[in-house]
Amino acid sequence: MDIHANIARRLRDLRDAKGWSLDALAERSAVSRSNISLIERGESSPTAVVLDKLATALGVSLASLFESASSVAATPPSPHIAARDQARWTDPASGYVRRNLSPPAWSPIQLVEVQFPPGERVAYDTSLRDAEIHQQVWVIEGAMEMSVGETTWRLATGDCLSMRLDCPIVYRNPTRKPARYLVALCRTAR
Incomplete structure (x- = not known):
């Protein structure tokens, strides 16, 4: 699809x-x-x-x-997904590319790989949700600046930042090289 x-x-x-x-x-x-x-x-x-x-x-x-159609279908979803079947999406505004790594079977954890172009910025006006969602961002290569609420961190290769998705978050690649990072999300009910 x-x-x-x-x-x-x-x-x-x-x-x-x-x-x-x-x-x-x-x-x-x-x-x-x-x-x-x-x-x-x-x-x-x-x-x-x-x-x-x-x-x-x-x-x-x-x-x-x-999430793919099979992850919400009546038949049991697979706990495996091949790399070729992982959904890829490009943000038309910034050009960042996200790839959902997680298989269709339900898990409280979701993994996403992001390739973020140089000099680009994306700002989310995240607010409280019905579920509590936590995420960690681990920089695989390159560098990123992340602002969570009022605090800004500069992340280099290998750095990891943990946050709760309940306030504005800004992702920015301040360099002239692409950055690649892994996002791990965990959802808990309120």
């Missing part, structure tokens, strides 16, 4: 599970009803910031919007 079709299906499924109309999700996410409709029809290439707003409103992690 095409990644945009997968996002469209997943967004519709999550909205339907809450029993929300397009207007209700638009109000809760601060994303326009028309934009949500285009995304749900697979006719829009949403930015990471827009997807994060939708995920926050729905009370899920951004990574969960990329």
